[in-house]
Amino acid sequence: MKMVFRWFGEGNDTVTLDQIKQIPGVEGIVWALHDVPAGEEWPMDKIMAIKEQADQAGLHMKVVESVNIHEDIKLGLPSRDKYIENYKKTIVKLAQVGVKVICYNFMPVFDWMRTDLHKELKDGSTALFYEKSKIDGMDLFAQVKRINENPNFTMPGWEPERLERLSELFDAYRNVTEEHLFANAKYFLDEIIPVAAEHDIRMAIHPDDPPWPIFGLPRIITGQANVRRFLQLHDSPYNGLTLCSGSLGANPANDLVAMAHEFADRIPFAHLRNVRVYDNGDFIETSHRTQDGTVDMSGIVQALYQNNFEGFCRPDHGRHIWGEQCRPGYGLYDRALGIMYLWGLWDAYDKQIRTEKAVETI
Ligand code: CS2
Ligand code: MN
Numbered sequence: 001m002k003m004v005f006r007w008f009g010e011g012n013d014t015v016t017l018d019q020i021k022q023i024p025g026v027e028g029i030v031w032a033l034h035d036v037p038a039g040e041e042w043p044m045d046k047i048m049a050i051k052e053q054a055d056q057a058g059l060h061m062k063v064v065e066s067v068n069i070h071e072d073i074k075l076g077l078p079s080r081d082k083y084i085e086n087y088k089k090t091i092v093k094l095a096q097v098g099v100k101v102i103c104y105n106f107m108p109v110f111d112w113m114r115t116d117l118h119k120e121l122k123d124g125s126t127a128l129f130y131e132k133s134k135i136d137g138m139d140l141f142a143q144v145k146r147i148n149e150n151p152n153f154t155m156p157g158w159e160p161e162r163l164e165r166l167s168e169l170f171d172a173y174r175n176v177t178e179e180h181l182f183a184n185a186k187y188f189l190d191e192i193i194p195v196a197a198e199h200d201i202r203m204a205i206h207p208d209d210p211p212w213p214i215f216g217l218p219r220i221i222t223g224q225a226n227v228r229r230f231l232q233l234h235d236s237p238y239n240g241l242t243l244c245s246g247s248l249g250a251n252p253a254n255d256l257v258a259m260a261h262e263f264a265d266r267i268p269f270a271h272l273r274n275v276r277v278y279d280n281g282d283f284i285e286t287s288h289r290t291q292d293g294t295v296d297m298s299g300i301v302q303a304l305y306q307n308n309f310e311g312f313c314r315p316d317h318g319r320h321i322w323g324e325q326c327r328p329g330y331g332l333y334d335r336a337l338g339i340m341y342l343w344g345l346w347d348a349y350d351k352q353i354r355t356e357k358a359v360e361t362i
Pocket of ligand 2: 206244247271
């Protein structure tokens with residue numbers, strides 16, 4: 001397990017590279033060019049600027065999250081070909097600076113979705129929260145109109161640029177089903193994976209968050225059967241999965257331990273975090289510790305260990321603790337605690353297995 005830490009870039013993150021460097025066992029950053037719009041080719045000078053910073057801090061930059069997919073690719077429009085060509089060029093450039101894994105997602109219109117970014121937990125910390133009935137019962141267009149009239153109604157992750165195009169995008173997705181999305185994903189993978197393979201970069205699809213359709217938009221990376229189907233669309237080790245325990249774990253029917261076992265050789269990257277899911281379908285992000293949420297974190301780490309996991313791993317969203325002001329979910333403190341918990345689990349399994357082996361040889 002190779003530990004990495006997400007970093008949003010200078011001026012775009014409250015956490016510094018020097019701080020990241022001091023978290024035990026962290027070897028590299030998970031980065032992206034957040035100012036390059038989806039579909040555009042990443043400029044080499046901007047890539048090199050990150051490389052210089054990472055080199056100087058003594059951290060590697062082998063994991064990118066995310067090179068985002070243009071909506072036209074997900075929609076399967078004829079214009080997708082030009083965006084796919086740009087994607088390929090970006091892959092080639094990323095290989096030149098030593099990138100080994102590209103995380104991306106295939107969610108229509110929205111990325112992750114929450115209803116509250118600072119919901120208070122019992123211990124006084126705050127965390128990202130999803131109130132299911134709020135999203136299920138929402139008249140999306142009435143909400144967008146309200147947001148446009150009064151920015152106080154803005155929901156997390158609803159950037160003005162996205163909202164501007166919202167009704168247009170919803171129109172475009174009107175007849176797009178799960179089947180279309182799978183077909184469009186296959187078209188994309190058939191084009192991209194050979195290029196990624198040639199340049200030894202493993203593509204790692206991120207699960208949908210939450211892992212079910214929202215606002216009538218299809219979502220396909222939602223559970224074990226669908227992940228299996230996605231990986232088979234283009235059967236290659238370079239078509240991989242980002243095992244995000246918090247995203248998939250928001251659906252209690254998802255057995256993350258079983259997925260870690262089944263997909264072990266197709267997981268170049270893991271996002272390990274916990275959530276607490278309530279009976280009504282709401283969920284809140286918690287500390288990474290197994291007992292603090294409803295995801296079997298120790299079971300997942302054990303399954304990865306048993307499968308000789310050699311991929312990259314990062315803690316995922318953390319709570320906001322000790323008064324830290326930071327990007328929602330991306331503070332330093334709780335994620336650093338999360339890392340120490342993950343190492344604790346890993347090292348304990350390691351010690352146990354080594355001891356057992358030593359006993360066997362006596
Ligand atoms: C999520 C996503 O895992 C996460 O942090 O909040 O934003 C994720 O980075 C993307 O969906 C991956 O493409
Ligand atoms: Mn994740």
